[in-house]
Each structure stands twice: as structure tokens, then as C-alpha cells.
Amino acid sequence: MRYFDARIIENRALGNGYFSLRLGGCDSLAASRPGQFIMLRGDWGRDPLLPRPMSLLSVAPEGRADMLGRSVGRGTKLLEAALPGTRVSVLGPLGNGFPDPDPATLDLLVAGGVGMPPLFMQAEHAARRGLVDRCEMMYGGRTSRDLVLLGEMRALGLAPHLSTEDGSVGRRGRVTAALEARIEHHRTANPSHKLRIMACGPREMLWAVARIAEPYAIECHLSVEEQMACGIGVCLGCAIPARSRPFRYACSDGPVFLASDLVIPPAPGHANGGTP
Numbered sequence: 001m002r003y004f005d006a007r008i009i010e011n012r013a014l015g016n017g018y019f020s021l022r023l024g025g026c027d028s029l030a031a032s033r034p035g036q037f038i039m040l041r042g043d044w045g046r047d048p049l050l051p052r053p054m055s056l057l058s059v060a061p062e063g064r065a066d067m068l069g070r071s072v073g074r075g076t077k078l079l080e081a082a083l084p085g086t087r088v089s090v091l092g093p094l095g096n097g098f099p100d101p102d103p104a105t106l107d108l109l110v111a112g113g114v115g116m117p118p119l120f121m122q123a124e125h126a127a128r129r130g131l132v133d134r135c136e137m138m139y140g141g142r143t144s145r146d147l148v149l150l151g152e153m154r155a156l157g158l159a160p161h162l163s164t165e166d167g168s169v170g171r172r173g174r175v176t177a178a179l180e181a182r183i184e185h186h187r188t189a190n191p192s193h194k195l196r197i198m199a200c201g202p203r204e205m206l207w208a209v210a211r212i213a214e215p216y217a218i219e220c221h222l223s224v225e226e227q228m229a230c231g232i233g234v235c236l237g238c239a240i241p242a243r244s245r246p247f248r249y250a251c252s253d254g255p256v257f258l259a260s261d262l263v264i265p266p267a268p269g270h271a272n273g274g275t276p
Contacts, residue, residue, distance in 0.1 A: 001091060001092075001094075001232070002091070003039075003041075003089040003090060003091045004025070004028060004089070004090055004091075005025065005087055005088070005089060005090075006023040006024060006025040006026050006065070006087075006088050006089075006090045007023065007024050007025055007084075007085060007086065007087055007088070008021060008022070008023060008024075008082050008083070008084055008085065008086045008088060009022050009023065009024040009064075009084055009085075010022035010084060011079075011080075011082055011083065011084060013080075014068075014148045014149070015145055015148070016070075016143075016145035016146060017070045017071040017072070017080070018068065018069070018070050018071075018114070018146075018148050019068075019069050019070070019071065019079070019080045020057070020066060020067070020068055020069075020148075020149070021054075021066065021067045021068075021069060021079065021082075022064060022065070022066050023064070023065045023066075023067070023088065023090070024063055024064060025063055026059065026063050026064065026065035026090065027063040028092075029056070029059050029065045029090075029092060029093055030059055030060075030061050030063070031093075032056050032059050032065075032092070032093040032097075033093070033096075033097030033098070034056075034097050034098045034118050034119070034121035034122035034124075034125055035055075035095070035096065035097030035098040035118040035121075035122070035200075035223050035255065035256040036055075036056060036092065036093040036094060036095050036096070036097045036118075037053050037054060037055045037056060037092065037093070037094050037095055037231070037255060038053070038054055038056065038065075038067075038090050038091060038092030038093060038094060038231075039051040039052070039053055039054075039090070039091040039092065039094065039230075039231040040052050040053075040054050040067070040079070040088055040089070040090055041088065041089045042075075042078050042079060042082060042086065042088050042089075043086065043087050043088065043089075044075075044078050047074070048073070048074050048075045048078075050075075051075075051089070051091070051231070052069075052075045052076060052079070053231055053251070054067045054068075054069060055067070055068075055115075055117040055118045055121075055200070055223070055255075056092075056093065056117060056118070056121055057117040057120055057121060057149075058120070058121055058124055059121075065090075067117065068114060068116065068117045068148070068149070069114070070113075070114045091231060091232075092231075094231050094232065094251060095231075095250075095251055095252070095254055095255050095256070096253070096254060096255070096256050097118070097256055098118065098122050098198050098221055098223070098256050099196075099221065100125075101122070101125060101126035101129055101131045101134060101135070102131075102134070102196075103131055103134060104194060105134065105194045105195070105196045106134055106135075106136065106186065106193050106194065106195050106196070107122070107126070107134060107135045107136070107196050107197075107198055108136050108138065108179060108182060108183070108195060108196070108197045108198070109122060109123060109135055109136065109137045109138065109198050109199075110138045110140075110175055110176070110179050110197060110198070110199035110200075110201070110205075110209055111137065111138065111139045111140070111175070111199070111200060111201060112140050112141070112175055112199075112200070112201020112202055112205040113140075113141050113142075113146050113201060113202065115199075115200035115201035115202070115205075115223070115225060116139060116148075116149070116200070117200075118200050118223050118256075119137065119198060119199075119200055120137075120149065120152070120153065120156075122135070122198060123135045123137060123153070123156055123158055124156060127156045127157055132156055132157040132158065133157070135158065136158075136161065136182060137153060137158050137160040137161065138160070138161045138163070138175050138178045138179050138182065139153075139160045139161070139162055139163070139175065140162070140163035140164065140165075140174060140175025140176075140178065140201075140205075141163075141164055141165075142164065142165045142166065143164055143165070143166050143168050144164055144168040144169035146164070147162055147164070147169065147170075150162075161178050161182065163175045163177065163178045174205070174208075175201075175205065176205065176208045176209060176212060179197070179209060179212055180212055183195065183212070183216060183218070187216075195216075195218050195219075196218065196219045196220075196221070197209060197213050197218055197219070197220040197221065198220075198221045198223070198256075199220070199221070199222050199223065200222070200223035200225070201225070202225065203224070203225065206222045206224060206259075207264050207265060207267075208267070209222065209259070210222060210259035210262070210264045211264060211267055213259060214259075214260075214264075219258070220258070220259035220260070221256050221257070221258060221259070222256065222257055222258075222259050222262065223254070223255045223256045224240060224250050224254055224255050224257065225255075226238035226240070226250040226251075226255070230251065231251045232251060232252060233249050233251055233252030233253075236249065238250035238251050240254070240257070240262060240263075241262070241263035242257075242261050242262055242263060243260070243261050243262070243263060244261050248261070248262075
């Protein structure tokens with residue numbers, strides 16, 4: 001697999017450092033699965049040297065690919081400021097994605113901050129198959145400014161369950177509390193329903209999701225966010241402790257993993273683990 005050239009055709013500011021990039025010339029990404037990612041590098045010379053990994057938000061047959069970014073370091077700040085027409089280099093699609101939507105399964109999608117894109121794409125795939133009613137989106141951030149593209153979610157037919165740590169919108173608290181509430185709701189209202197969890201966000205959020213899923217014996221898939229230099233399993237910089245072997249690598253083995261195969265640390269203050 002080699003890098004190919006694409007062009008930014010739209011760069012939309014979403015506030016609080018978030019931005020939505022739309023690329024043209026990405027025909028080779030048309031068959032991408034939710035949860036896969038790309039390595040993206042602008043035409044900015046040697047500084048920064050390394051490309052940036054970015055999850056796919058949406059792809060379309062006409063060669064369009066959408067991503068969500070947040071300006072944090074030099075590379076993402078340059079991408080945030082990039083103008084339409086700017087040339088970028090793209091490697092992908094990379095990694096393994098989420099399982100396909102299943103009419104017999106209710107998928108609980110848990111998104112934290114900029115970890116939302118692969119779950120949006122999962123819901124988009126479900127909508128194309130007439131299965132969006134088999135998805136529930138739980139989306140959390142520190143404040144209301146961390147929750148973006150809500151109109152696009154509702155256009156898919158989703159009614160997201162929102163959480164903010166400061167209570168500025170939706171449920172006050174962390175998104176994991178909303179997940180527990182929805183699990184309990186479904187276990188009471190429809191105990192025969194098969195539930196499945198898919199999550200992407202900060203590492204501590206993912207570990208908390210895994211701890212919640214385990215006692216319920218719910219199949220749980222985590223899309224991990226790791227620092228990546230190559231994206232193809234060469235540099236070995238994105239190692240994650242696993243049960244099936246000492247380490248797995250987020251770029252080549254993931255970024256989506258079954259939670260049951262990862263070594264999940266105990267919850268803070270719980271020497272033997274447990275739900276936070």
C-alpha cells in the first residue's frame with residue numbers, strides 16, 4: 001500500500017478547536033469499514049515530520065472522504081488552517097474495523113470527544129441497511145462545545161444520548177454513566193434483546209466501558225486511540241498489552257479490539273477491578 005495524493009475540498013470549523021475535513025480524490029477509500037483509519041500528511045515539509053492518524057467519519061463512492069479533527073499539536077493546527085485546494089498525502093484504509101450491523105443485535109455506540117467518527121460511520125452503515133433503529137449513540141464530552149455534528153447524527157435517524165461533565169447539555173456526568181443506564185433500561189424493558197457495545201474515546205473511558213460490559217457478559221469492541229508513527233506495524237510504537245499474546249498493535253491488529261482480549265487495568269481504588 002502506498003500514499004496517494006488527495007485534495008481538501010472543504011474545511012469546516014466546528015468550534016473549540018474541532019474541524020471537519022472533506023477530501024476529494026479518495027476513490028480507494030470507498031470500501032472502508034467503520035473503525036478503519038488513514039495516515040494523513042499535509043504538504044508542510046519536514047516540520048512536523050510524521051503523518052497524523054485520523055479515523056474516517058464518512059466515505060462516499062464519488063471519492064469523497066470526511067474526517068473529524070481537533071487542533072492539539074502542530075500537525076493538527078496546520079490541518080485546521082489548511083485551505084480548500086490544499087494537497088495532502090493519504091495512506092489507507094488501515095487497520096481493522098467494527099463488526100457489521102446485525103438486525104438481531106442492538107448496538108450501543110459510546111463516543112467520547114474526538115473518538116466519535118468511527119461510531120458515526122458505524123451508524124451511517126446501519127442507516128444504509130435500514131438498521132439505524134438497531135443503534136443507540138451515547139456521546140460525551142467535558143462541555144457542550146465538545147459535542148459536534150449533532151445535526152448530522154439526527155439526519156441519520158439517531159437520537160443521541162448526550163452527556164457533559166459540567167452539565168451544560170444532556171446528562172451531567174461521564175458518558176459511561178449513560179451507558180450503564182441504557183444497559184439497565186434494556187435489561188428491564190427487553191431482557192431478550194442481544195446487546196453489543198462499540199466504543200471509541202480516551203483510554204480511561206474505554207477501560208471503564210470494558211469494566212461495565214464484563215459483568216453483563218456483553219460483547220464489547222473498543223477502538224483504541226494511540227500515538228502512531230507509521231500506521232502499518234513497522235515502528236511498534238502503539239503496543240497494547242493483550243491476553244492472547246503479550247502485545248497487540250493498534251495500527252495493524254486494531255484499532256478495534258474485543259475488550260475480552262485486552263488487559264484492562266483495575267478501576268482506580270479497586271485493587272481487583274470492578275465498575276467505576
